[in-house]
Amino acid sequence: xxxxxxxxxxxxxxxxxxxxxxxxxxxxxxxxxPAAQSRPLVRINERQITLAEFKTAFSRTVKPxxxxxxxxxxDLERAFLSQLVDRELTLDEARRRALVITLAELDAALxxxxxxxxxxxxETMLKERGLTLEDWRRELTQNLLLDKLIDQxxxxxxxxxxxxxxxxxxxxxxxxxxxxxxxVRQIVVADQAEGARVLxxxxxxxxxxxxxxxxxxxxxxxxxxxxxxxxxxxxxPEFDAVFSLPVGKVSSLVKSDYGYHIFLVxxxxxxxxxxxxxxxxxIRALLEAERRESVYQEWIQELRGKATVEVDWRxxxxxx
Numbered sequence: 001x002x003x004x005x006x007x008x009x010x011x012x013x014x015x016x017x018x019x020x021x022x023x024x025x026x027x028x029x030x031x032x033x034p035a036a037q038s039r040p041l042v043r044i045n046e047r048q049i050t051l052a053e054f055k056t057a058f059s060r061t062v063k064p065x066x067x068x069x070x071x072x073x074x075d076l077e078r079a080f081l082s083q084l085v086d087r088e089l090t091l092d093e094a095r096r097r098a099l100v101i102t103l104a105e106l107d108a109a110l111x112x113x114x115x116x117x118x119x120x121x122x123e124t125m126l127k128e129r130g131l132t133l134e135d136w137r138r139e140l141t142q143n144l145l146l147d148k149l150i151d152q153x154x155x156x157x158x159x160x161x162x163x164x165x166x167x168x169x170x171x172x173x174x175x176x177x178x179x180x181x182x183x184v185r186q187i188v189v190a191d192q193a194e195g196a197r198v199l200x201x202x203x204x205x206x207x208x209x210x211x212x213x214x215x216x217x218x219x220x221x222x223x224x225x226x227x228x229x230x231x232x233x234x235x236x237p238e239f240d241a242v243f244s245l246p247v248g249k250v251s252s253l254v255k256s257d258y259g260y261h262i263f264l265v266x267x268x269x270x271x272x273x274x275x276x277x278x279x280x281x282x283i284r285a286l287l288e289a290e291r292r293e294s295v296y297q298e299w300i301q302e303l304r305g306k307a308t309v310e311v312d313w314r315x316x317x318x319x320x
Contacts, residue, residue, distance in 0.1 A: 039051075039312070039315075040312070041053075041054050041081075041311065041312055041315050041316075042054070042081065042084075042085065042309070042310065042311045042312070043308065043309065043310040043311075044085055044088045044089065044092075044307065044308075044309055045089075045092065045307055045308050045309075047088060049084075051315045051316075054077075054081065054084075057080075057084075058076075058077055058080050060129075060130075061076075061080060062076075070318040071318075073318075074316060074317070074318060077316050078313075078316060081311065081316070085304075085309055085311075086300055086304075087146075089300070089303050089304065089307050089309075090146055090149060090300070090303070091142060091145065091146070093149060093303060094145045094146065094148070094149040097149065097152070099145055099148050099149055099152075100145075101141050101144045101145055101148070105144060106137060106140060106141055106144065109140055109144055110136075110137065110140060113140070115222050115223075116219065116222060117219065117222055118213065118216065118217075118218075118219070118221035118222050119213070119214070119221075119222075121219070121221075121222070150292065150296060153295065153296065153299050154291070154292045154295045154296065157291070157295050158288055158291045158292045158295055159288070159291075160283075160284050160287040160288050160291065164287060165276075165280050165283045165284060165287070166276065168283050168286075168287060169276045169279055169280075169283060173273070176273055176274040176278075176279045177271075177272075177273050178231075178269070178271060178272050178273070178274060179231040179232065179233075179271050180231065180232070180243070180268070180269065180270055180271045181229040181230060181231050181268070181269040182229065182230065182242050182243060182265055182267070182268050182269070183226075183227075183228060183229045183265070183266045183267040183268075183269075184227045184230070184239075184242050184263050184264065184265055184266065185208055185209060185212060185224060185225040185226050185227065185263070185264045185266060186212070186216070186218060186220070186225045186227055186261050186262065186263050186264075187208070187211060187212045187215060187216040187218075187221075187225055187261070187262045188216050188217045188218040188258060188259045188260070188261050189215060189216070189217060189259055189260050189262075190217065190259050190260070191259075191260065192253065192255075192260055194215075194260070195253040195260035195262065196253070198211060198215060198262060199250070199252070199253065199262060202250050202262070203250070208224070208225065208250065208264045209224025209225065209226070210224070212224050212225030213225075217258075217259060218258075225264075226266075229267075229269060236256060236257075238254050238255070238256040238261065239254075239261075239263075241254060241263070242263050242265055245263065245265045246265065247265050247266065247267060247268055248264075248265070248266075249264070249265060250262060250263070250264050251263040251264070
């Protein structure tokens with residue numbers, strides 16, 4: 001599988017804190033019965049989680065085969081537990097405010113997630129993660145609730161004005177120098193023989209996007225192999241060939257660590273500097289993300305201050 005720069009990740013700490021480990025949290029049996037467990041690892045208001053439950057959840061965040069030293073494991077477990085507490089407090093607040101996700105909202109979000117995978121890929125992902133569709137829908141419902149709550153909490157405090165955009169653009173003009181870029185579609189197959197067969201289909205006139213949807217191993221297959229625009233330094237060296245490829249031209253086979261690629265250049269952009277109007281949307285998104293993070297951190301501190309949270313950190317210390 002192609003790694004996720006081909007989906008060029010944005011770093012959004014707020015969403016990471018709340019939703020990044022949500023699948024792992026699904027296995028937690030947060031008991032409300034104090035007599036159910038004699039020695040909980042953590043109490044969050046009326047909820048409690050045992051060490052065994054926590055360890056099971058944490059194990060799902062560790063990559064298969066990943067080896068951690070005792071110190072590394074302890075650090076990761078502590079970070080995971082802190083995120084768990086924040087997530088539980090935030091979900092409690094969403095319930096207190098009686099926020100709900102409608103069936104239409106859930107179905108629309110589920111369909112959007114499905115579009116990120118090639119045919120059958122979504123079901124494969126669920127199987128690899130040991131999840132049922134119902135597990136996934138429950139996780140997605142929680143994440144949508146968190147998004148809705150954050151929108152309420154941030155509200156107008158997260159808005160960015162035109163003057164702020166002007167100020168940022170004036171101070172960061174060089175950031176809006178854009179290198180030459182290309183918009184490319186790709187097909188990725190496992191071996192050279194399969195690549196040759198696909199090339200033959202394309203040269204007979206089959207539509208590149210349709211072939212990509214049917215045979216490509218890359219996550220972007222669901223979008224017809226569309227990688228969007230990128231510059232020369234944003235991709236592995238094997239992709240450099242596309243910059244000399246004419247628009248509308250299909251490449252020959254290109255081998256990389258991920259398999260064999262076939263590229264189609266759809267569009268080229270010359271190097272340019274974005275003016276203020278062209279940069280405004282990007283600046284607004286950046287500043288609003290920073291504002292939302294700041295407002296959220298202030299709010300979660302207030303939420304922690306009003307909650308009863310008890311953690312027996314000794315249970316996470318390395319055993320002799």
